[in-house]
Amino acid sequence: MTVGLTPDRAEASAGGAEPLSARALADAVRRGERRASEVVEEHLAAIEAVDGELGCFLTVTADGARRRAAEIDAEVAAGRDPGPLAGVPVAVKDNLCTTGVATTCASRILEGWRPPYDATVVARLAEAGAVMVGKTNLDEFAMGSSTENSAFGPTRNPHDPSRVPGGSSGGSAAAVAAGLAPLALGSDTGGSIRQPAALCGVVGMKPTYGTVSRYGLIAFASSLDQVGPVARSVADAAALFDVIAGHDPRDSTSLVDVPPACGPAVGAGVQGLRVGLVTELTDAQGVDADVRSRVAEAADALAVAGATVDSVSIPELRFALPAYYLLAPAEASSNLSRYDGVRYGLRVDGDDVADMNARTRAAGFGPEVKRRILLGTYALSAGYYDAYYAQAQRVRTVIIQAFARAYERFDVLLAATTPGTAFRLGEKIDDPLAMYLSDVCTIPTNLAGHPAISVPFGTDSAGLPVGVQILAPALGEPVMVAAAAVLERAAPSTPVPRVAAPTLATAGMPAVGGAR
Amino acid sequence: MPARITREETAHVARLARLDLTDDELDRYAPQLAGVLDHAAQVAAVDTAATPPTAHPFPLRNVLRADVPVPSLDRQVVLAEAPAVEDGRFRVPRIIGEAP
Amino acid sequence: MSAPAGWEAVIGLEVHCELRTATKLFCGCRNEFGAEPNTHVCPVCLGLPGSLPVLSTAAVELAMRIGLALHCEVRPSVFHRKNYFYPDMPKDYQVSQYDEPINVAGYLDLPDGSRVGVERAHIEEDTGKTSHVGDTGRIHGAGYALVDYNRAGVPLVEIVSEPGITSATQARLYASELRAILVASGASDGRMEEGSMRVDANVSVRRVGDLELGTRCEVKNLNSLRSLSRAVDHEIGRQVAIVEGGGRVEQQTRHWDEDRGCTVTLRSKEEAYDYRYFPEPDLVPLAPDAAWVEDVRSSLGPMPADRRRAVVALFGAGGASDARADQVATVVELGLDHLVVAAAGAGIEPALALARTANEAAADAAAAREVDPAAYTALLQMEQRQELSATQAKAVLAELVTGGGAPVEIARRMGFEALAAGSLAEVVAAVVAEHPGEWERFCGGEAKLAGFFTGHVMRRTEGKANGKAVAAELAKLQG
Numbered sequence A: 001m002t003v004g005l006t007p008d009r010a011e012a013s014a015g016g017a018e019p020l021s022a023r024a025l026a027d028a029v030r031r032g033e034r035r036a037s038e039v040v041e042e043h044l045a046a047i048e049a050v051d052g053e054l055g056c057f058l059t060v061t062a063d064g065a066r067r068r069a070a071e072i073d074a075e076v077a078a079g080r081d082p083g084p085l086a087g088v089p090v091a092v093k094d095n096l097c098t099t100g101v102a103t104t105c106a107s108r109i110l111e112g113w114r115p116p117y118d119a120t121v122v123a124r125l126a127e128a129g130a131v132m133v134g135k136t137n138l139d140e141f142a143m144g145s146s147t148e149n150s151a152f153g154p155t156r157n158p159h160d161p162s163r164v165p166g167g168s169s170g171g172s173a174a175a176v177a178a179g180l181a182p183l184a185l186g187s188d189t190g191g192s193i194r195q196p197a198a199l200c201g202v203v204g205m206k207p208t209y210g211t212v213s214r215y216g217l218i219a220f221a222s223s224l225d226q227v228g229p230v231a232r233s234v235a236d237a238a239a240l241f242d243v244i245a246g247h248d249p250r251d252s253t254s255l256v257d258v259p260p261a262c263g264p265a266v267g268a269g270v271q272g273l274r275v276g277l278v279t280e281l282t283d284a285q286g287v288d289a290d291v292r293s294r295v296a297e298a299a300d301a302l303a304v305a306g307a308t309v310d311s312v313s314i315p316e317l318r319f320a321l322p323a324y325y326l327l328a329p330a331e332a333s334s335n336l337s338r339y340d341g342v343r344y345g346l347r348v349d350g351d352d353v354a355d356m357n358a359r360t361r362a363a364g365f366g367p368e369v370k371r372r373i374l375l376g377t378y379a380l381s382a383g384y385y386d387a388y389y390a391q392a393q394r395v396r397t398v399i400i401q402a403f404a405r406a407y408e409r410f411d412v413l414l415a416a417t418t419p420g421t422a423f424r425l426g427e428k429i430d431d432p433l434a435m436y437l438s439d440v441c442t443i444p445t446n447l448a449g450h451p452a453i454s455v456p457f458g459t460d461s462a463g464l465p466v467g468v469q470i471l472a473p474a475l476g477e478p479v480m481v482a483a484a485a486v487l488e489r490a491a492p493s494t495p496v497p498r499v500a501a502p503t504l505a506t507a508g509m510p511a512v513g514g515a516r
Numbered sequence B: 001m002p003a004r005i006t007r008e009e010t011a012h013v014a015r016l017a018r019l020d021l022t023d024d025e026l027d028r029y030a031p032q033l034a035g036v037l038d039h040a041a042q043v044a045a046v047d048t049a050a051t052p053p054t055a056h057p058f059p060l061r062n063v064l065r066a067d068v069p070v071p072s073l074d075r076q077v078v079l080a081e082a083p084a085v086e087d088g089r090f091r092v093p094r095i096i097g098e099a100p
Numbered sequence C: 001m002s003a004p005a006g007w008e009a010v011i012g013l014e015v016h017c018e019l020r021t022a023t024k025l026f027c028g029c030r031n032e033f034g035a036e037p038n039t040h041v042c043p044v045c046l047g048l049p050g051s052l053p054v055l056s057t058a059a060v061e062l063a064m065r066i067g068l069a070l071h072c073e074v075r076p077s078v079f080h081r082k083n084y085f086y087p088d089m090p091k092d093y094q095v096s097q098y099d100e101p102i103n104v105a106g107y108l109d110l111p112d113g114s115r116v117g118v119e120r121a122h123i124e125e126d127t128g129k130t131s132h133v134g135d136t137g138r139i140h141g142a143g144y145a146l147v148d149y150n151r152a153g154v155p156l157v158e159i160v161s162e163p164g165i166t167s168a169t170q171a172r173l174y175a176s177e178l179r180a181i182l183v184a185s186g187a188s189d190g191r192m193e194e195g196s197m198r199v200d201a202n203v204s205v206r207r208v209g210d211l212e213l214g215t216r217c218e219v220k221n222l223n224s225l226r227s228l229s230r231a232v233d234h235e236i237g238r239q240v241a242i243v244e245g246g247g248r249v250e251q252q253t254r255h256w257d258e259d260r261g262c263t264v265t266l267r268s269k270e271e272a273y274d275y276r277y278f279p280e281p282d283l284v285p286l287a288p289d290a291a292w293v294e295d296v297r298s299s300l301g302p303m304p305a306d307r308r309r310a311v312v313a314l315f316g317a318g319g320a321s322d323a324r325a326d327q328v329a330t331v332v333e334l335g336l337d338h339l340v341v342a343a344a345g346a347g348i349e350p351a352l353a354l355a356r357t358a359n360e361a362a363a364d365a366a367a368a369r370e371v372d373p374a375a376y377t378a379l380l381q382m383e384q385r386q387e388l389s390a391t392q393a394k395a396v397l398a399e400l401v402t403g404g405g406a407p408v409e410i411a412r413r414m415g416f417e418a419l420a421a422g423s424l425a426e427v428v429a430a431v432v433a434e435h436p437g438e439w440e441r442f443c444g445g446e447a448k449l450a451g452f453f454t455g456h457v458m459r460r461t462e463g464k465a466n467g468k469a470v471a472a473e474l475a476k477l478q479g
């Protein structure tokens, strides 16, 4: 790989961007030092070389990416600025609508469906000069924590292909970890960005509910879903967040307040910051000893950097998982009704329309989606609504109030992202409850609508990446990324993935963390 | 909290959800759902007598749109994705009964 | 048209009204009747994956107008999803207001003096349109169906009456009065034949004196006022016959068959359908503030009942007679009452103004609504001053309604140039002077000679004289 920038680690740790970072690529393209076409070709070649083994992508949009890159190059040549992500390859989770490009949600029921419109976030990426290189694999309709629930085959963890990348944004996390794209979009309903980011050793951020438009994000659970960035550094994640965040009049739940820009906050440090180490999300039953150790080290690192760190117990969080497994399936059962074989997608014929609907849905949905539809239908049905759904909504209030009390004392909270590191394919697939427990540390944030970010912080004894999580109150993204960046700088090095783009293997990974 | 979900209830819920499940699937899903519901039933332990439900994380109100027409989709584009089309409309098998 | 002796009917009506907005409830597609199938659709109203609804301000305002016109309380409201599968529903759930509707607890005063409670008037989205294709064209025999989603997502307000209606006549009166209110409030065009107002009736019967309600049946497909009253009458008769024959009425949804003049079973409703209502997470609550509600209230014109009262008031303390009540109802229903009020205000006899409007102007109400009230008044003045005969005035009125213009000009063009009162008196005096013998006999009591004098006056004036005016002149000369 020839780069126009000096691959100077000293510069990187001093706050400059590492050579493979999205910001460095964009800067080089904007200055005319690199051509977008060349950047895109390199990444397409990497996808070609290693994605057969990983299965990150459901669709590679090579032609579209080349056309777009050529446009960007023409703009630069004409003296125009293509935007803050000029020429940066981005992988897009396949539950985001892309005009004319198959959007499947990793489901047979939507196989081959071509949306007639772009998700707002996809349009914002294009306006910022980014180049979509493909659509990434996921658990069907984003339901899962391992990407094994894809109808089109699993994605594998680049650090160990016999293990899962986490989920549901497993394709996005693995693609970024393997160097197939510097940036990716994921979606996070109960941890679906942060959990795979932790398992793949990359940064994953779930923004405040309502700061990123959901228009064009194929719904799983509408009151919890949020689109967010996956990147190899906190600064890159912040840059992507700044591009996709903002009010969208097409999403009624979009916040009107302009979310504060995160990019400038990355280097703000944590001097004087009050950090609460959440007992329930760290020492909870089922959290591995290795993960607990890394979280404790992360707490130390924040203290060394000038923060005040104290333990805090928020006992109400124990009820987040049970509440989530009533609320999310309930909303999902309704959101997924429209896949009925009438207007788009799969149809399996039947004697009458009801029979056609039932056969289509039986053939088109995989086992996990069926389980959640059944669960959600049950939770909403007559006689059970009050005990299950309405009670879960009240528990949601209880959790929001508990967080509010904690944030009276702390600016941000620190926690594990996942109870364990990447598990083997097939290990939990027949035990739904065990799989659901993978999200025990991430779900509370979704219920509250708050932001959270997972940052790689060393490995377990087997050398698999561990993620730690910074949680912040609503619209607290700037302080959250400041703390995350401090952790990133302090983190023990994460190994270069076993399966990765040649360019990535040469440059080292992650550029900043590895330089400690 | 109500009793665990039975196979019959699973079948009833599957009908409501328009899922044509096989006997094998019903045998498999019923205990799995029961397991998850047992776990979820923990929400009953929280005293929420004085707590209102949360449907949205933030209390937004009156999000409205001006009554100004915008172009609709081209009909060719709309119908191109349909499994069956006739005469500019979506074709479906016979409908038995009216909407409930 | 009321229940058989010894029986009492309990009727509640659910009226779905399509709102006259430019766009659909949750998207910018046009709300327009009669377009080519599937041309007014977009990702939102087709329920494409990833699309999201955004509520139309205009729909909310029109819903408030309906609520305020029905004396409802306008309250904060929440949209729910009503989940059921049906191919005319793009998302397989309907977004509707459930336990927190925007309008509650109103009432409707009917022209017959009765009052019917309005339980609620809530906002919801319409469905698409299915056409059954196949050998018989009837639902059960149809080979397949075709779906057009142009109507899917059109804003509706569903107005639910209390079950306080007791006869087919009153049901019809309620529906027609409600339609007048919907039109007067600007919320709807009230066209039942185009489906912009659709009525379902819940009907049950009980013996007079019974407190317990009978089992009710819901009758659908009532797409005219005539169908409504026929169907309700038939259904009352059917239920009474069942109970008198020792049977039990079964809770059912029934369909009105206009051709056969009877209701037929659609389905039994023994087990209520489980709609799994829950708050629509893609929309936020609606809470119009007091200022907005007052704005809407102050922009509402007078409603039909107020307008009927205004017309009746023209007749003074005695009010309008019963015979005139129908005329009053007609002019208000047709939106012609302003013509009566304007004419009476300019000194026209209220009875004349009302009669001409309810009988003649009403014949072409749409055109009559466009007539200039000043011209209308001028015409009635000519008739009242007897410059035109009643027959002539009606002819001029018909011209005025279809073509407009000044009544004097129209009358001249039609050859009805009026004789001024003064010149008529001269002509009559001249004719009397020319026929002293006949005059003497006329004064002596031979009343039929009036025709003799009138005939001469008519000849002399080439038919322009008004017969009544001639008689009046003769009477004056007699002293």
Ligand SMILES: [Mg+2]
Pocket (backbone or CB within 6 Å): C096, C124, C158
């Ligand atoms: Mg309704």
Ligand SMILES: [Zn+2]
Pocket (backbone or CB within 6 Å): C024, C027, C028, C029, C040, C041, C042, C043, C044, C045, C046, C153
């Ligand atoms: Zn539309």
